[in-house]
Amino acid sequence: MQAEEQDKMNEWVRLTSTDGYDFLVKRKVAMGSGTLRNSLSAESSFSEALSNTCHINERAVIVEKLCEYLSYKSLYDGAKKNEEIPDFQDRVQPEISLELLVAADYYDV
Amino acid sequence: MWRDDIPKPPVGSFENCVRCQKQFTVTKYTVAANPPPGYLCHPCAKSSGSDPFKKPAAPRKRKPAADKRKVESYDERRLPSLAAICIQVISKHIDDVEALGDIGSMNLDEIAKALAKNRSLNAENAPLFYSIENERLVMYDVTNLTPPALCALASLNPNLTNLRLDYCGHMDDTVANAWANSLPNLKRVELLGPFLVRAPAWQAFFRAHPGLEGFLITQSPRFDIESMRVLVQSCPNLRELRLKEVGQLSDEFLEEIKSLAGKLTYIDLSYPGNPEALSEQGLIDLLAMIGSSLDHLDLSGHSSVTDGVLFRGVKPHATTLKSLVLANTTEMTDAGVAEFFSTWQGKPLSKVDMSRNHQLADASLDALLKHSGTELTELNINGWKDVSEGSLKAIPKHAPLLRKLDVGFCRAADDFFIKDIFERCPEVQEIKVWGCPRVTEHCPRKRGVNIFGIETAQIF
Numbered sequence: 001m002q003a004e005e006q007d008k009m010n011e012w013v014r015l016t017s018t019d020g021y022d023f024l025v026k027r028k029v030a031m032g033s034g035t036l037r038n039s040l041s042a043e044s045s046f047s048e049a050l051s052n053t054c055h056i057n058e059r060a061v062i063v064e065k066l067c068e069y070l071s072y073k074s075l076y077d078g079a080k081k082n083e084e085i086p087d088f089q090d091r092v093q094p095e096i097s098l099e100l101l102v103a104a105d106y107y108d109v
Numbered sequence: 110m111w112r113d114d115i116p117k118p119p120v121g122s123f124e125n126c127v128r129c130q131k132q133f134t135v136t137k138y139t140v141a142a143n144p145p146p147g148y149l150c151h152p153c154a155k156s157s158g159s160d161p162f163k164k165p166a167a168p169r170k171r172k173p174a175a176d177k178r179k180v181e182s183y184d185e186r187r188l189p190s191l192a193a194i195c196i197q198v199i200s201k202h203i204d205d206v207e208a209l210g211d212i213g214s215m216n217l218d219e220i221a222k223a224l225a226k227n228r229s230l231n232a233e234n235a236p237l238f239y240s241i242e243n244e245r246l247v248m249y250d251v252t253n254l255t256p257p258a259l260c261a262l263a264s265l266n267p268n269l270t271n272l273r274l275d276y277c278g279h280m281d282d283t284v285a286n287a288w289a290n291s292l293p294n295l296k297r298v299e300l301l302g303p304f305l306v307r308a309p310a311w312q313a314f315f316r317a318h319p320g321l322e323g324f325l326i327t328q329s330p331r332f333d334i335e336s337m338r339v340l341v342q343s344c345p346n347l348r349e350l351r352l353k354e355v356g357q358l359s360d361e362f363l364e365e366i367k368s369l370a371g372k373l374t375y376i377d378l379s380y381p382g383n384p385e386a387l388s389e390q391g392l393i394d395l396l397a398m399i400g401s402s403l404d405h406l407d408l409s410g411h412s413s414v415t416d417g418v419l420f421r422g423v424k425p426h427a428t429t430l431k432s433l434v435l436a437n438t439t440e441m442t443d444a445g446v447a448e449f450f451s452t453w454q455g456k457p458l459s460k461v462d463m464s465r466n467h468q469l470a471d472a473s474l475d476a477l478l479k480h481s482g483t484e485l486t487e488l489n490i491n492g493w494k495d496v497s498e499g500s501l502k503a504i505p506k507h508a509p510l511l512r513k514l515d516v517g518f519c520r521a522a523d524d525f526f527i528k529d530i531f532e533r534c535p536e537v538q539e540i541k542v543w544g545c546p547r548v549t550e551h552c553p554r555k556r557g558v559n560i561f562g563i564e565t566a567q568i569f
Contacts, residue, residue, distance in 0.1 A: 069191045076188055089194050094202040098220060101195035105223035109191040 400426025
């Protein structure tokens with residue numbers, strides 16, 4: 001059971017944006033978002049769970065930044081106390097910060 | 110060991126000792142003088158107690174214990190959430206309009222909600238929502254706005270007609286007085302938590318805003334009968350009144366409210382400081398005077414709301430009601446409510462909330478659906494534990510326009526009931542089933558509908 005779950009977590013998941021861009025991330029990374037976790041969990045029979053694709057209702061620029069944060073989160077979430085974690089704030093451009101805030105809030109990131 | 114003022118000169122060079130002024134060669138064991146500046150030669154260093162060759166034994170013992178403590182807290186979340194990061198970036202660039210881009214196209218309301226959820230709305234980023242042209246301002250959590258910031262709010266949004274502030278605990282007399290002098294166009298004000306404002310300040314505020322049409326406050330132990338009097342006298346055009354969780358509510362208040370007869374459309378006097386504050390007769394008399402123009406009535410939490418109030422107050426007078434909230438008014442009986450709905454000539458209601466009245470059951474539900482089912486959009490019967498399966502099934506049959514439904518603690522609700530709702534109520538958006546053990550995680554789901562309270566749902 002454990003091994004199966006691990007395999008599943010290593011599957012790729014596709015996140016699509018409103019302006020036609022696709023982003024591929026590992027399922028494990030996408031699970032960092034509460035909202036995506038719910039739509040991708042197989043027991044809800046949402047079509048997302050079956051096709052491993054999630055349509056994100058944001059521009060590609062925002063979806064890209066979301067993926068960046070999700071990767072950052074999955075990489076450093078279990079870090080030990082004395083490990084240095086790089087700052088993400090510098091990577092958020094002020095021009096997108098308002099849209100990104102609303103998206104981050106919706107996707108529970 | 111001590112902080113150095115002058116960086117250590119390179120090993121092998123000559124230095125003069127600050128103590129004895131003798132020349133010595135700098136080695137890697139050279140120590141700095143305490144107090145700085147300067148360095149000491151080896152003999153002076155030893156005499157001042159800091160022998161660099163002395164092996165420190167004590168600190169080593171403490172280290173393993175410190176390590177153990179660290180391990181316990183290793184899964185502490187140190188990653189800030191993306192929302193928090195964005196808020197920090199926004200706050201940093203709040204004054205730089207160019208940097209933040211076109212705010213107008215963004216849904217400011219969504220941003221306000223996001224900031225409130227993180228409880229990070231403060232004096233720094235609140236100006237994001239201010240504007241001279243603003244007529245409506247809604248802020249969902251102004252806990253962090255101090256009185257000066259609240260005063261500034263008024264001066265920066267002078268054209269406000271509609272103001273709603275939730276959790277404005279910091280609002281006090283100075284703010285009320287400042288608002289009395291600004292906000293000339295204010296028509297509707299909705300405040301949650303203005304408990305610091307004293308009666309005289311309220312009165313000054315009312316006198317300064319005679320055009321006020323909506324005054325809705327929740328939670329104030331200081332709002333007294335004198336303030337009520339001044340409100341009614343200064344603001345004769347009042348259409349919406351909410352005095353929810355007001356400690357001093359009493360029958361005297363009802364006397365004053367009667368003078369608003371004919372204009373008042375929205376009244377909410379729920380959850381007073383004392384559940385027995387208002388008398389049955391007082392309520393009946395009030396409804397007799399103001400009932401005819403009422404759209405919305407909320408008398409939750411009053412122990413004096415009995416069948417009598419329904420029959421002699423609501424039934425004859427409040428015939429144009431659209432929304433009725435009588436939650437936690439446990440004196441109403443099943444037979445009484447049933448008879449009320451079956452004989453009432455009033456228009457069908459669109460919102461009914463009679464939650465937490467455990468006496469009510471099948472008879473009331475059937476009569477309610479017969480009366481208002483066709484227009485019903487929001488129904489809350491949380492706590493009607495004795496409702497049978499048959500009666501519950503009548504809900505989707507008779508109320509096709511249903512959007513929000515709360516059947517918490519109605520034990521008879523199960524997965525088939527939910528299926529029925531989906532089939533017959535296409536507009537449904539939210540279903541609450543707290544305390545319904547027969548609704549399981551296998552119940553059907555529909556896109557766009559939120560179901561809250563399934564007990565056996567997985568917790569991630």
